[in-house]
Amino acid sequence: MDEGAEVLLSAAARAEDALDVDVLRMREALVEAEAAAASGDVPVGALIVDASGVVLARGRNRREIDQDPTGHAEVDALRAAARQLGRWRLEGATVYATLEPCPMCAGALVNARIARLVYGCPDPKAGAVDTLFTIGRDTRLNHRFAVTSGVLADECAALLRAFFAKLRTAALKR
């Protein structure tokens, strides 16, 4: 094998590794989403890792259980990560979220100065990173972050669909 082919293969392997790491992290965020559903909250989960890949915090949607309008998974995880580090600036951090962040959460990611967002499925009704707004890429704001979308999108969306289907069935039985 010549050197050029080896470099290409190595780059491909690295790309696959990176993808695998994202998939691995998203599986951990999905565990949080499942826990949210178990306590009656819409199943959305989040995970935050620092620049070296160490997990800083996990978060889940807690709106119903905490009766907190700001209790989305990303905000929950950002606050926990800041507590863990003892500082509000989360520079270098990557946030994994099972659902595309809403305007509140996308704004919180900007405010926390994160480096990268990886999300699962898009949110056609409130997605603020790609769908309705492009917060995170907006050059008018004082911070931007990289975005990777569609990681385990089917699993993330299936969890939400199953939750809402169960709610509808329960409502019909009433």
Place this chain on the structure above:
Amino acid sequence: MDEGAEVLLSAAARAEDALDVDVLRMREALVEAEAAAASGDVPVGALIVDASGVVLARGRNRREIDQDPTGHAEVDALRAAARQLGRWRLEGATVYATLEPCPMCAGALVNARIARLVYGCPDPKAGAVDTLFTIGRDTRLNHRFAVTSGVLADECAALLRAFFAKLRTAALKR
């Protein structure tokens, strides 16, 4: 005086009363902003009243003192109001904020289903209600709220200017 003129005068008096109430509430939000500055945080304050005008909560920027990237005045006040009521839906509530909300805070106001926002001065760098975005009037989102701007705008802006001038002086002396 004929009945028509009386009705007009009464409407004018009601409008003036409403303005005075907004000014009164904004003065209370300014007290919160001053308290934020005293503890080293950018002076932004908020106040939330319910549909009958009862104060539900006060909030202030706590980012530095709490080292919380989500610790803006509006989020602080929304969480306190939800705790006070024991529910995340703040329908009918009016939120007073000394500075135009950022994307995170504007999104949080949507998520909390508030009825009305009154703010002091615009934020040219991050304002998400009128300046950079029009969250709150966006018909694609699942909730909208009324907006009144410019209430005690000069006082709200002067407080911010004084805070940053002091920071600059302190930096120069170092």
